[in-house]
Amino acid sequence: MIKILFFFLSINFIFADTIQVLAAANLSKVLEKIKEDFLLTNPQHKIHISYISSGKAYAQIKNQAPVDLFVSADTFYPQKLFEEKLATKPRIYAKGTLILWSKNIKIKNLETLLDSKIKNIALPNPDLAPYGRAAKQALENTQLYPKIAHKISQASSISQAHQWIDSNNCEIGFDALSLIDIKDNNISFIKVPTTLYEPILQALTLTKFGEQNLLAQKFANFILDSKIIFEQHGYLLP
């Protein structure tokens, strides 16, 4: 019975021109821009994007939420969905750029972290956030980690780390280049050398639910082709 119902539902969706997208919260700026561009050439369609954390998106798709496309901030969750046969093979659409930035301290390089003026260093949870993992790798590869471990304030997500630096509760911290305003002259930032951390790959995947949906396929391909927009927003190309 449920199968029959599901069959009718999916038939319905093939003709429908609305898709449901789940995307990582910190993609909101860049993805809204891409969506805008996409709708210029496809004005008849509707694209609903919900921004949540990648982990919650995974849980929703696993629980059969009617989602067509999942744009993750990492490769871990899309890969897991793929292994569980709930989604197509993940495709990399961008690479994240890890930065160290501050609102009141001039940053020369990573050694700036040793400055005695710095009491709190914001770092997203390395177990959860890809940028946190990359930051920890960079600190370990430069042997800085043991010297500054006592100053680290572990945030629960990249967005929280950003908020802490932005509100000056942390004098300095690790963040995604895509989240800061590089035109702002009052901030100081450096890109962490990419040799110090494994690439922060970001992947998207079509769910079993949206796999056959032409609009979902088209939008996914459009995202993969939006290289210039991603570069403008502080991402590296895969």
Added chain:
Amino acid sequence: MIFDIDFLQTIFLSIKLATYTTLLLLPIGIALGYFLAYSKHKAKIIIETLIWMPLILPPTVLGFYLLICFSPNHFLGAFLQKHFQIKLAFSFWGIVLGSVIFSLPFMVNPIKNALSTLPENLKEASYTLGKNKTSTLFFVLLPNISPSILLAIITTFAHTIGEFGVVIMLGGDIPNVSRVASIAIYTQTEMLNYQIAHSYALILSITSFSLLFIVIYINHKIQKGIL
């Protein structure tokens, strides 16, 4: 069930946070409860509204404002850092302070209600016998409402154990500082470690049930006039 050292530390931190919060709130609750029960002050209604606020206000709002207050860009944060080298954001005492504000109504209201229902002549008799206000409060009034005080203590403790929003906004996710059990469930779920999340959830559920059971049991006894 998984009981490794991290797990036990996290549970212990939850208990530590709830204990300190309750201990700090007890004198505050008695003072404010006494004021609300007996004062004729014009500002009483405003103060009462403010005390009730944390019950309605999303905890994230409280956490958000406190984080702004503690920032060195603002008066309080700058003052504390300059004169006492204290930094409240991402510190254990920061989340204690947040919890104290958050659980305020749970401590104040039962004490205030119990004091208001005490017969007037209890106070009068005590004054007539030459006792002053302070000793009347501590030796006459409070002993008479001890079941309600116990009630306030347990509900405050239970409420703090279950707190999430204030802690995550103010403290983040730092082991031994701000990673209490409710935060750990969130983190472990995000990491897809459902087994560990289950263990935390089960312990918190059992704790909540037990504490609530005691509260409701005491309440029954009070209503029957046994306590």
